[in-house]
Each structure stands twice: as structure tokens, then as C-alpha cells.
Amino acid sequence: MNGPWVEKYRPQTLDEIVGQDHIIQRLKRYVVEGSMPNLMFTGPAGVGKTTTALALAKTVLGEYWRQNFLELNASDARGIDTVRKDIKNFCRLKSVGAPFRLIFLDEVDNMTKDAQHALRREMEMYTKTSSFILSCNYSSKIIDPIQSRCAIFRFTPIKGHQIIKRLKKIADSENIQTTPSALESIVYFAEGDMRRAVNILQASSTIDKEITEESVHEVVSKAKPRDVRKIINKALEGNFMEARDQLREVMVVQGTSGEDMITQIYQEVSKMAMEGLIEEDAYVDLIENIGKFDYRIREGSNPRIQLEALLTKFLLKGKE
Amino acid sequence: MLWTTKYRPKNFKEVLGNAKAKDEISDWIDAWLIGQHPKPLLLVGPPGTGKTTLAHLIADEFADFIELNASDKRSYDILLRTVGEASASGSLFNQGLKLIILDEVDGIHGTDDRGGIRAISKIIKEGQNPMIMMANDPYSKRIKSLKSKSQVINIRKIHTNSIVALLKRICINEGVEFEEYVLRTLAKRSKGDLRSAINDLEIMARGKKNITSPDLEIISQKDEIHNIFDSVRGVLKSKNPQHIREAMRVEADPAFILELITENIPREYEKKHEIEQAYEMISQADTYLGRAFQTRNYGYWKYSYDLMSLGVALAKDETYKKFARYTNSSVYALLSKSRAKRDLRDRVADKIGEKTHSSRKIVKEQFPYLEMMFQNNDLARELADYFNLDDAEVKVFRSRKIPKKKKTKQSSGEKKDKTSKKPVKKSKKVKSNKENKDKELKSTKKKIEKDNPENKVESKGKSKSAATTKTTKKPDKSSGGRLARKDKTPLDKSEDDPEDLNSKKENGDKQTSLFNF
Numbered sequence: 001m002n003g004p005w006v007e008k009y010r011p012q013t014l015d016e017i018v019g020q021d022h023i024i025q026r027l028k029r030y031v032v033e034g035s036m037p038n039l040m041f042t043g044p045a046g047v048g049k050t051t052t053a054l055a056l057a058k059t060v061l062g063e064y065w066r067q068n069f070l071e072l073n074a075s076d077a078r079g080i081d082t083v084r085k086d087i088k089n090f091c092r093l094k095s096v097g098a099p100f101r102l103i104f105l106d107e108v109d110n111m112t113k114d115a116q117h118a119l120r121r122e123m124e125m126y127t128k129t130s131s132f133i134l135s136c137n138y139s140s141k142i143i144d145p146i147q148s149r150c151a152i153f154r155f156t157p158i159k160g161h162q163i164i165k166r167l168k169k170i171a172d173s174e175n176i177q178t179t180p181s182a183l184e185s186i187v188y189f190a191e192g193d194m195r196r197a198v199n200i201l202q203a204s205s206t207i208d209k210e211i212t213e214e215s216v217h218e219v220v221s222k223a224k225p226r227d228v229r230k231i232i233n234k235a236l237e238g239n240f241m242e243a244r245d246q247l248r249e250v251m252v253v254q255g256t257s258g259e260d261m262i263t264q265i266y267q268e269v270s271k272m273a274m275e276g277l278i279e280e281d282a283y284v285d286l287i288e289n290i291g292k293f294d295y296r297i298r299e300g301s302n303p304r305i306q307l308e309a310l311l312t313k314f315l316l317k318g319k320e
Numbered sequence: 321m322l323w324t325t326k327y328r329p330k331n332f333k334e335v336l337g338n339a340k341a342k343d344e345i346s347d348w349i350d351a352w353l354i355g356q357h358p359k360p361l362l363l364v365g366p367p368g369t370g371k372t373t374l375a376h377l378i379a380d381e382f383a384d385f386i387e388l389n390a391s392d393k394r395s396y397d398i399l400l401r402t403v404g405e406a407s408a409s410g411s412l413f414n415q416g417l418k419l420i421i422l423d424e425v426d427g428i429h430g431t432d433d434r435g436g437i438r439a440i441s442k443i444i445k446e447g448q449n450p451m452i453m454m455a456n457d458p459y460s461k462r463i464k465s466l467k468s469k470s471q472v473i474n475i476r477k478i479h480t481n482s483i484v485a486l487l488k489r490i491c492i493n494e495g496v497e498f499e500e501y502v503l504r505t506l507a508k509r510s511k512g513d514l515r516s517a518i519n520d521l522e523i524m525a526r527g528k529k530n531i532t533s534p535d536l537e538i539i540s541q542k543d544e545i546h547n548i549f550d551s552v553r554g555v556l557k558s559k560n561p562q563h564i565r566e567a568m569r570v571e572a573d574p575a576f577i578l579e580l581i582t583e584n585i586p587r588e589y590e591k592k593h594e595i596e597q598a599y600e601m602i603s604q605a606d607t608y609l610g611r612a613f614q615t616r617n618y619g620y621w622k623y624s625y626d627l628m629s630l631g632v633a634l635a636k637d638e639t640y641k642k643f644a645r646y647t648n649s650s651v652y653a654l655l656s657k658s659r660a661k662r663d664l665r666d667r668v669a670d671k672i673g674e675k676t677h678s679s680r681k682i683v684k685e686q687f688p689y690l691e692m693m694f695q696n697n698d699l700a701r702e703l704a705d706y707f708n709l710d711d712a713e714v715k716v717f718r719s720r721k722i723p724k725k726k727k728t729k730q731s732s733g734e735k736k737d738k739t740s741k742k743p744v745k746k747s748k749k750v751k752s753n754k755e756n757k758d759k760e761l762k763s764t765k766k767k768i769e770k771d772n773p774e775n776k777v778e779s780k781g782k783s784k785s786a787a788t789t790k791t792t793k794k795p796d797k798s799s800g801g802r803l804a805r806k807d808k809t810p811l812d813k814s815e816d817d818p819e820d821l822n823s824k825k826e827n828g829d830k831q832t833s834l835f836n837f
Contacts, residue, residue, distance in 0.1 A: 002702055002706070003675070003702065003703065003706035003707075004676065004690075004693070004703060004706065006676060007675060007676055007706075045682060045685075050677045050678070054677065071677060073673070073679045073680075106677075106678075106679060107679050107681075112613075112614065112616060113614070113615060113616055114616055195678075195682075195686070196686075196689075199686055199689035199690075200689065202689070202693055203689040203692040203693050206692055206693055206695060206696040206699060207692075219689070219692055222688065222691075222692060223688035223689055223692070224688075238592060240586050240592075240595060241586055244586070245650065248650060248651055248654055249654070252651055252654040252655060252658060253654055253657070253658045253661070255662060255665060255684065257681070257684070257685070260685070293603070296603055296606070296607050299607050299610050299611060299614075300603070300606040300607040300609065300610035301575060301606055301607075301609040301610035301612075301613055302575065302578075302579075302606050302609070302610075304651070305578070305579070305582055305602060305603070305606050306603055306606060306607075308582065308599065308602075309599040309600060309602055309603035309606075310603075312592075312595050312596040312599040312600075313596060315592040315595060315596055316592055316593065316596060
């Protein structure tokens with residue numbers, strides 16, 4: 001069974017991992033020594049945090065890695081109590097056929113502070129038998145006591161040429177032709193995110209057996225949140241209610257995230273400024289506001305309300 | 321025993337105030353007792369004015385009674401059953417008369433208690449049993465239809481002097497010495513709510529020999545709990561900080577109040593800069609809510625409250641002298657409409673996340689790409705298999721079912737095979753689809769031109785090649801669709817049915833939404 005390429009071509013060993021060379025080298029030393037502190041992997045999405053954790057687990061734990069490895073997603077709606085119970089049940093047993101047991105907790109930065117404190121107690125309780133790997137996007141959202149108990153590894157976005165190399169390898173195995181410009185544009189849209197890069201490649205391959213820049217563009221434009229230009233135009237025309245209704249439709253019914261929406265709004269506004277549809281002064285003002293609301297979306301409680309507020313900024317910028 | 325219970329009136333005479341109401345009630349009881357069937361009573365008045373007391377006194381005049389809290393959903397089944405029993409047993413003159421007391425009929429929830437008002441109406445129509453209903457809000461839309469079908473009796477607030485007199489009596493009876501001033505203050509603060517006045521007195525005086533003015537400090541001013549729309553109105557209609565603070569005294573989740581104020585800003589405010597400024601305040605209020613949740617420091621709420629109330633109120637140049645119809649946020653309707661869809665997406669995301677070691681959020685970000693991959697039948701089959709998705713779940717990514725595997729399996733690599741064989745096999749269908757194809761060709765061309773105008777010239781040739789591969793795929797899909805329809809088993813149907821039911825329910829929601837607030 002082949003499945004999605006992101007899984008089919010996920011690196012299985014530390015050596016296979018793309019980018020992050022300095023991190024891999026240090027991790028290999030743990031493998032040699034056979035012991036490991038608690039680790040924290042920080043960095044944006046799609047740069048190899050989970051892949052590295054999985055590969056490390058296989059290397060350190062050896063043949064019986066599955067029995068001694070627990071993967072948990074901290075941010076999903078399961079609540080800290082379930083997570084704690086799972087950890088407890090797992091850590092109570094001694095490792096069999098491996099030097100210790102390994103727990104991988106994903107997206108720890110989305111846990112509340114209380115939950116993080118609870119996690120910290122679990123980490124202390126089982127230091128003798130188990131080791132933790134935590135992953136997060138922003139280490140700043142992790143409480144200090146946890147940070148101080150972990151060796152922190154900062155994963156960086158994957159470089160363009162490294163992505164291209166990997167994509168070429170996948171394309172070769174899949175017997176697919178790619179043009180250099182197609183790969184370049186995948187790199188451009190992936191923004192250092194390997195998961196996205198591979199997904200764009202596979203989606204493009206369903207359009208055409210030879211992947212061209214155009215097929216990549218088609219995929220990317222289809223993947224964008226829809227109707228953003230329409231929403232902006234409604235707001236610029238001063239028709240706030242309609243703009244708001246459409247925004248709600250896109251976000252609530254289609255389930256587009258606030259982050260995706262604001263990225264798209266930024267891109268559309270830039271494009272509109274290029275096309276002369278927005279005055280220069282207004283453009284600078286709007287960008288300032290988009291940046292401000294990008295920040296507030298992350299800080300605030302309701303991304304949709306923040307975006308509605310951003311739309312009101314367009315009300316005053318329309319050409320009369 | 322609580323003093324409110326201990327000093328509850330034992331007969332109509334002891335009930336304070338509302339002389340006219342008491343007369344009407346007596347007449348109504350007499351009418352029933354001589355075998356007439358007058359309309360049910362609807363007692364309307366603010367809390368603590370004696371509605372429940374009156375109802376219980378009335379109940380004493382009948383053989384039996386049943387009391388139901390109308391905001392309890394299940395009570396309607398009970399109600400209908402009870403009424404059924406009561407009428408079935410037949411009345412031996414007045415002996416069998418069972419009084420029905422329905423409290424808080426204005427608290428009937430629009431969606432949860434669908435049919436509630438209808439059930440009451442039905443019972444009224446049958447008119448077999450005496451019935452009393454109570455409500456706080458005379459203007460509630462929910463009781464509008466009931467008002468026309470019943471005898472409305474307004475129960476007024478109790479006069480301060482009457483309250484003072486009663487409080488005095490209680491004090492004497494309990495052996496508590498008092499200053500006249502203290503009792504008067506208590507009575508005034510209660511704003512005609514006798515129950516709260518007695519409660520306050522009990523808190524102050526129970527187990528004590530005397531009460532003096534410092535004791536008043538124990539009890540804070542009675543907080544008037546407002547209807548949430550009063551708060552919204554207070555914020556949007558006023559510029560007076562005092563009023564606004566007062567209006568915001570409402571027991572509700574701050575995120576909910578924020579949502580409702582936000583919803584109605586553009587319904588009240590007309591100038592662009594007012595809307596912009598008001599929303600700026602909303603945005604900041606939301607930011608503090610987020611910080612409160614993230615840090616569990618709920619002290620941030622106070623800033624949020626001030627920003628969403630005072631901040632929004634002062635964003636307008638002047639108060640509008642107009643009637644604006646406030647509504648509940650459309651987001652809630654959208655949410656309930658799309659609930660089934662969102663649940664399905666979550667379920668699918670969880671399944672995929674398990675296989676790809678990623679969280680729901682990450683998986684959902686990849687949905688658009690998966691959607692495109694699922695347009696290819698072979699790949700769709702493979703992915704559905706890999707992620708273990710059933711037909712309903714596949715619908716998240718493609719509208720049509722995936723056709724069954726063809727006998728001659730073609731691997732993705734055999735490109736030449738595909739192009740040479742297919743057109744021969746499906747030539748008929750290709751012809752019939754010609755028009756569609758041309759349309760598609762044009763649209764893809766247009767699309768590509770629109771997406772990257774720089775590439776206009778270059779893209780023409782290439783888009784053609786893209787389109788032609790599409791057309792070879794197209795017959796596949798249509799034949800697959802037919803197959804799928806034939807294959808549909810009753811099982812599939814049952815999976816579809818809940819959706820239909822949901823959509824029906826939604827319609828119901830729309831109809832009853834008037835009652836929501």
C-alpha cells in the first residue's frame with residue numbers, strides 16, 4: 001500500500017533526514033552513549049520534528065521500538081487528564097528490550113499553562129525509566145520549568161536546494177517528470193515546509209504526468225482560501241455586512257483557519273496594490289494593520305472576530 | 321426553615337399588595353368550582369412578587385395539582401401524559417380537578433423545548449383542567465401566543481411600605497431588635513422583590529439580638545441581572561458610563577457577550593469610522609480574553625469587559641435615535657448548520673492524523689491538497705484504503721463515490737498504456753462529453769491566465785496538455801458514478817439519512833429562532 005507520499009517517503013533513519021544537520025549530529029551522540037536527556041524540538045511546521053523523533057526512537061530503542069515508544073498529541077481535544085493517564089500507564093511498566101521508554105508529545109505549546117505544569121510533574125516522576133521528547137512551534141509558549149528540564153533543539157525551515165533534492169528523488173521513484181521551474185515554484189510556495197512541498201508535488205502529479213510550473217500554480221491557487229478577494233472588495237466598497245457574512249461563511253462553514261485567512265488577505269492586498277487597485281498610502285496602512293491583527297489572532301481568543309475587525313480597516317480605504 | 325418559607329402567606333389575605341389581582345383570581349377559582357371552564361391564568365410580574373405563592377394558594381382550592389417548570393424539556397411529555405390521565409379519569413364534579421401549574425413559561429427554550437408552547441396551547445384548547453402559568457417578562461415573544469389564549473393578571477412590585485411592615489413583623493416574631501432605618505433601606509434596595517428582602521434580612525439578623533446600620537454592609541446592593549440583550553442595548557444605545565456599567569451586569573460568558581455586541585455593532589452604528597473604532601475595541605477585548613485563557617489569569621477579564629462595553633459605546637459620535645433590531649450572532653446558526661459537516665471533518669482529520677503522526681490542525685491544513693489528490697480515482701482508492709476512510713468520509717474530499725477497481729489494474733507508472741488504450745474503449749463517451757470538454761478547456765485556460773497573467777502567452781500551449789489528460793480521465797468518472805449509484809445499498813442510505821434529518825431540524829431551528837432571545 002502506498003498511501004500519501006508524505007508517509008511513503010518519510011525518512012526512516014537519522015541519516016536520511018533532510019536539513020537540520022547540526023541537530024542530527026548531536027542526536028547521534030546520544031545514540032552512541034545509549035542515554036538521552038529529555039528533548040525539546042522547536043520550529044515551524046513541516047521541518048522534521050516528528051520525523052526526527054520517530055527516527056531517533058527507532059535508532060535508540062532498536063528492534064522493539066514500537067513497544068517502548070508512545071506518541072501523543074497534546075493539543076488534540078483529549079484533555080490533559082487523558083494524556084496524563086496514558087503517560088502513567090505507559091511509564092509504569094519497565095522497558096523491555098530497550099534501554100528506556102520514550103514518550104513523544106506533539107504541539108506542547110498548545111497546552112494551557114496548567115496542563116504544562118501537570119506535564120512537568122509527570123516528567124519528574126518517571127525520569128528513571130523514561131525519556132520525553134516534546135515538540136512545539138514556539139518555545140516561548142512553554143513554561144520555564146519544562147524548558148529547563150529539556151535539551152532544546154531549534155529546527156529551521158528547510159533550505160530550497162534541499163527540498164528540491166528530495167522532491168527530485170521522490171519524482172524519480174514515482175516515475176514522474178518535473179521541470180526545474182516547477183520545483184522552484186514548489187519551493188517558493190512551501191516556505192521551508194517539507195510536508196507542504198511533498199503534498200503540492202503529489203497533488204500536482206494528479207493534474208499532469210509532467211509537472212510544470214502551471215500545474216503547481218493551479219494546485220496552489222486551488223488550495224488557497226476562496227473568496228478572499230471578494231470579501232476585501234466588499235469591505236472596500238463600504239459594504240461591511242456582506243463582507244462579514246462572507247468571511248463567516250468561509251471560516252465557519254468551510255473551516256478555514258484564521259492564520260490561513262490572514263496570510264491570504266496579505267497576499268491579495270499586495271497583489272491589489274501592484275495592480276493599482278489600492279493607493280500606496282492606504283496600502284502601507286493596511287499592511288500595518290494586517291500585521292497587527294496577525295499578532296492579535298495568535299494572542300486573542302477568537303480569530304474570526306479579529307478578522308472581522310481587520311475588515312473594518314478596509315472600510316475607510318476604499319477609493320471613492 | 322428559611323424565613324421565606326416560614327413567613328409565606330397561608331391564605332389570600334396574607335398576600336401583600338395586588339388587591340385587584342387577588343379578586344380576579346378568586347373569581348376564576350369560583351368559576352371552576354361551579355363547573356365552568358374559564359381560560360387559564362397567566363400571572364406576569366417581576367421575581368419575588370408572590371406569583372408562586374399565589375399559585376400554591378390557588379392549588380389548595382383544588383383536589384390535586386401538578387407543578388412543572390417549563391424550562392425543563394421533559395416536562396412536556398409528563399405534562400401531556402398527566403393531562404391525559406386527568407381527563408381520562410373523568411371528573412366527579414370538582415373532586416377530580418387537577419390544577420396544572422407551569423412556572424417560567426417565558427423560559428421555554430426555543431430549540432431545546434421545541435413544541436413546548438404548542439403543547440401548552442393544545443392543553444389550553446382542550447380546557448379540561450384549570451391551569452396557571454407564570455412568567456417574568458411581559459414582553460417576551462415566547463409568551464405572545466399564550467397571552468391571547470389566557471387571562472393575563474399583572475402582579476406588581478410590592479410597595480416599599482408594605483415590605484417594611486412585613487420585615488418589622490418578622491423581626492418582632494424572631495426577637496430581633498431593629499432600627500427603622502435599616503429595614504427601610506433593605507426594603508428600598510430590594511426594589512419590590514419581597515423574597516430578596518426577606519432573604520437579606522435573614523442573612524443579617526439570623527441568630528442575632530439586634531441589627532444596626534453597619535450590618536447593611538454585609539449585604540451588597542442587589543445586583544439586577546439583566547437580559548443579555550439589555551446589555552447589548554445599553555452599550556450600543558448609550559454614552560453614559562454609569563448606564564453602561566449597570567447594563568453590563570449580566571450573568572453570561574464574556575465570549576458570548578462579546579459575540580453579541582460584535583454582531584449588533586453594524587446594526588446600530590452607521591458611520592464607517594464608528595464601526596471601525598468599535599471593532600478596534602472589540603479586537604482588543606478579544607485579545608485580553610485570549611490572554612486570560614492562555615495564562616489562566618482571569619484578572620484580564622476586567623479589561624475585556626471595559627473595552628467591549630465602554631470602548632464600544634464611546635466609539636459613536638452621538639447616540640442614534642432609531643429602532644435597530646438586534647439579533648443573535650449569525651455564527652451560531654452557521655455553526656449548527658455545519659455541525660455534521662465539521663464533525664465529519666474532525667473525524668477524518670483524526671484518522672489521517674493517526675497515520676501521518678500529525679495533529680488535527682496540521683491535517684486540516686493539508687485538506688486542500690488531499691482534496692485534489694482524491695480527484696484521481698486510483699489515488700483516491702489508494703488513499704481511502706490507507707487512511708481507512710469509508711464512503712461517507714471520502715465525501716469530505718470528493719462529491720462522488722470512488723468507482724470500484726477495474727479488472728485490469730493499471731499502475732501509475734504505465735503512462736503510455738493508459739493513453740493508448742482508453743480513448744479506444746471509451747470513444748463513445750468521449751464524443752458525448754465533447755461539449756463539456758471544450759468548456760473545461762476554456763475554463764482552465766482562463767483560470768491559468770487569471771492566476772498568473774505574466775504567463776499568458778506561454779500557458780496557452782501547456783494548459784491544453786493539462787486539459788487533454790483531464791478529458792481522458794473524465795469518462796472514467798462518469799462511468800464510475802453510474803456504477804456507484806447502482807451499488808448503493810440500503811446501508812449507504814441509512815448513512816445519508818441523518819443528514820436529511822439534520823437539514824430538517826435546521827429548518828425547525830430557523831422557525832423557532834424567534835423565540836431564542
